[in-house]
Amino acid sequence: MKEVIAIVRMNRMNQTKKALVEAGITSMTAKEVLGRGKGIVDFSLLKGAEKGFEEAITQLGDSSRLIPKRMISIVVPDGLVEKVVSTLIRVNRTGKSGDGRIFVLQAKDSIRIRTGERGEAVLDEV
Numbered sequence: 001m002k003e004v005i006a007i008v009r010m011n012r013m014n015q016t017k018k019a020l021v022e023a024g025i026t027s028m029t030a031k032e033v034l035g036r037g038k039g040i041v042d043f044s045l046l047k048g049a050e051k052g053f054e055e056a057i058t059q060l061g062d063s064s065r066l067i068p069k070r071m072i073s074i075v076v077p078d079g080l081v082e083k084v085v086s087t088l089i090r091v092n093r094t095g096k097s098g099d100g101r102i103f104v105l106q107a108k109d110s111i112r113i114r115t116g117e118r119g120e121a122v123l124d125e126v
Helices: 010-022 043-050 054-060 078-092
Strands: 002-009 029-035 067-076 101-106
Touching: 002 010, 002 078, 010 029, 010 067, 010 078, 067 078, 078 101
Parallel strands: none
Antiparallel strands: 002 067, 002 101, 029 067
């Protein structure tokens, strides 16, 4: 069992939900987050800005701003990981900086609170 965490653009969320449902993945959690990727940061400007030099702050501009994104968490059986990942990539890849990230983590257990069921029995199965 794996947890797939994806950070995607806000404007791609509806297409992402639709594509996941069409792929048979109906269970997910999403929340609004703020973040940024590597980007291009001139560290000499950053040091100058930290020291309070107005010129450095002006040149740095908005490059250190945090960008609104959506974080999606999906726990699936091992056999569905590639389907989820390929769906996320297909829908969210624009080829431009800021398309997002996907992380795949091991999930130790899953429990349905209402019934007490455990393990993969509580997950989507396609």
